[in-house]
Amino acid sequence: MKQKDFSMLNLLELLEIAILIEEEAAERFGVFSDQMAVHHNEEAARLFRELQAHEAAHLARLQEKRRRASDLPISVKALDLLESVEAPPYECVHYKMTECEIFEAAVAAEQNAVAFYENLLKRLKDEEARDLARTFLEEEKRHVELLENKRGALPPCAPLCDQDDDPPVPHA
Amino acid sequence: MSTVESKTYRSDLKPVWCPGCGDFGVLNALTLAFADLALKPEHLSVISGIGCSSRLPAYIRNYGFHAIHGRALPVAAGLKLARPELHVIVTMGDGDAYSIGGNHFLHAARRNLDLTCIVMDNRIYGMTKGQLSPTTPLKDRTHTSPYGSIDPPLHPLVVALGAGATFAARGFGWEPRRLAALIVQALAHRGFSVVDVISPCVVFRPEDRTAFKGKLTWTNEAPETEDRFKAMARATSEKGLSLGLFFQKEAPTYEDAIKGEMEAAKQHPAPVRGLDEIVAALPGRGE
Ligand SMILES: Cc1ncc(C[n+]2csc(CCOP(=O)(O)OP(=O)(O)O)c2C)c(N)n1
Numbered sequence: 521m522k523q524k525d526f527s528m529l530n531l532l533e534l535l536e537i538a539i540l541i542e543e544e545a546a547e548r549f550g551v552f553s554d555q556m557a558v559h560h561n562e563e564a565a566r567l568f569r570e571l572q573a574h575e576a577a578h579l580a581r582l583q584e585k586r587r588r589a590s591d592l593p594i595s596v597k598a599l600d601l602l603e604s605v606e607a608p609p610y611e612c613v614h615y616k617m618t619e620c621e622i623f624e625a626a627v628a629a630e631q632n633a634v635a636f637y638e639n640l641l642k643r644l645k646d647e648e649a650r651d652l653a654r655t656f657l658e659e660e661k662r663h664v665e666l667l668e669n670k671r672g673a674l675p676p677c678a679p680l681c682d683q684d685d686d687p688p689v690p691h692a
Numbered sequence: 693m694s695t696v697e698s699k700t701y702r703s704d705l706k707p708v709w710c711p712g713c714g715d716f717g718v719l720n721a722l723t724l725a726f727a728d729l730a731l732k733p734e735h736l737s738v739i740s741g742i743g744c745s746s747r748l749p750a751y752i753r754n755y756g757f758h759a760i761h762g763r764a765l766p767v768a769a770g771l772k773l774a775r776p777e778l779h780v781i782v783t784m785g786d787g788d789a790y791s792i793g794g795n796h797f798l799h800a801a802r803r804n805l806d807l808t809c810i811v812m813d814n815r816i817y818g819m820t821k822g823q824l825s826p827t828t829p830l831k832d833r834t835h836t837s838p839y840g841s842i843d844p845p846l847h848p849l850v851v852a853l854g855a856g857a858t859f860a861a862r863g864f865g866w867e868p869r870r871l872a873a874l875i876v877q878a879l880a881h882r883g884f885s886v887v888d889v890i891s892p893c894v895v896f897r898p899e900d901r902t903a904f905k906g907k908l909t910w911t912n913e914a915p916e917t918e919d920r921f922k923a924m925a926r927a928t929s930e931k932g933l934s935l936g937l938f939f940q941k942e943a944p945t946y947e948d949a950i951k952g953e954m955e956a957a958k959q960h961p962a963p964v965r966g967l968d969e970i971v972a973a974l975p976g977r978g979e
Contacts, residue, residue, distance in 0.1 A: 547699070551720075555711040598698065599728050599876065602869045610866050611894065611901055613711040688898035 524600040527643035532589060534649045536596035538656055539582050541605045541636075545629065546575035548607035559615040567622050575606075578659075606633040606660075616683045623671035630667060633660040698727035701736075703753045712901065714865025714891030715745050715812050721863070722781070722810070723752070724872035729879060737778050739768040741793060743785035744819045745812035745891065762792030765800045768807050769946075776947050779808065779879060786813040790826040790848060801855035801884050803946040808878045809886045811848060812865065814893035815900070822896035834896075848888040849927040853920045853939055859885030860923060860939040864908055865892065870935070877937060883945050890933070904933070911936035 529537065553568035586594075608629040637657035644650050680687070701723040709715050726736065733754035740746035742761035749756030755778075759767040764782050772780045789797050789811045800807060816834060817823040824834040824841050827848065831840040849860045859881040863871035871889060878885040890908075892900040911934050917923055923939035971977060 554706045558706050558708055559711060598724055599873050602873060604869060610717050611712055615711045688895050
């Protein structure tokens with residue numbers, strides 16, 4: 521259960537880790553979209569589906585890059601990555617989620633990815649891999665900016681309990 | 693392996709769990725673990741009782757059985773004895789496993805049945821809308837403890853270890869990748885393995901949405917000890933709440949013992965009386 525030492529990643533391995541990160545992000549947005557659809561929040565379901573498509577497109581670009589880079593089989597395993605990076609956490613959703621809250625969750629997820637690549641660059645040794653990590657970092661920064669702009673165009677988020685006709689009651 | 697492959701273990705049904713529920717992470721972790729071990733769906737069986745958590749087998753594409761409340765373990769035991777080649781995974785809630793099914797939990801543990809038990813411990817009865825469970829903290833108000841619970845909670849891993857479990861671990865539903873790594877170890881273990889998963893219920897314990905922030909720490913990757921009493925101390929005494937594998941020990945399983953008994957029975961069959969003989973021996977018949 522030890523986290524793989526990412527400081528020694530080579531170019532291909534880094535690409536494969538990035539693929540895992542995007543796969544998980546796309547999958548999580550899809551799960552959230554389904555959750556919202558099951559709970560009859562169609563608007564939130566649609567927005568999460570859009571975000572999923574966005575991550576899936578990014579994923580497809582990385583997979584294509586990996587295919588072009590080498591014929592070697594994939595060497596990184598899914599559980600080489602023990603922490604979620606760009607997938608928003610399960611606890612960030614609730615059934616009445618609004619557009620504003622969804623963008624906040626998406627921005628936080630992209631910021632997490634920025635922090636991941638910044639930290640990685642402090643340790644990563646291989647020069648080729650460092651160049652690639654820099655491009656990933658720039659890409660994630662652009663995503664943060666894009667989503668922040670969308671979020672900025674919306675009115676501030678209302679607190680959860682104001683939207684909930686039957687709010688959960690704390691027991692402690 | 694990748695998360696794309698883990699998706700092949702998912703059924704087409706969309707979970708009806710509430711958004712925010714920790715059980716989503718458990719489902720994700722389970723399929724990641726199956727993919728990591730490249731297990732064939734036809735070699736997997738997931739058995740559950742009743743509860744929100746017990747809906748899990750419906751969301752997985754392999755054999756499964758949604759049993760009755762508290763009785764997942766006896767069903768799983770029967771299956772494992774009849775089909776020892778299957779990986780039998782038992783998914784339960786804290787009510788299912790430690791309350792109504794507590795009796796079965798103790799005996800499955802002491803027999804060292806080769807089952808992988810994943811308990812989605814949300815410290816409440818979720819499906820029936822918020823009654824206290826055996827793991828609800830003392831003084832917490834619930835629908836059935838409106839003045840605060842007066843029942844001290846039981847410690848699942850201490851109970852499991854005390855009863856004889858040969859693998860005891862704790863994970864967190866909102867950290868699916870680390871949980872998956874723990875489940876991989878549990879699946880690879882031969883014997884009764886228990887993974888108590890803190891799986892928050894954000895509806896009936898809304899305070900749990902934030903209650904665990906900064907309080908959970910992952911311990912080392914392998915248990916330092918094969919001493920179950922030391923493991924109990926580690927699982928209970930560390931600052932905050934520790935996650936990880938606390939105890940693992942190889943020991944003969946119940947299936948091994950049954951095989952031995954069957955061999956013995958073949959060599960020394962017990963005398964079997966015929967029906968005529970039994971009837972003849974009834975009082976008043978022999979005269
Ligand atoms: C024999 C029996 N008793 C009681 C019930 C009602 N019941 C259904 S689920 C449940 C408790 C659920 O709590 P838990 O096992 O912790 O699972 P969760 O829903 O929290 O995941 C109860 C008491 C039942 N279905 N069958």
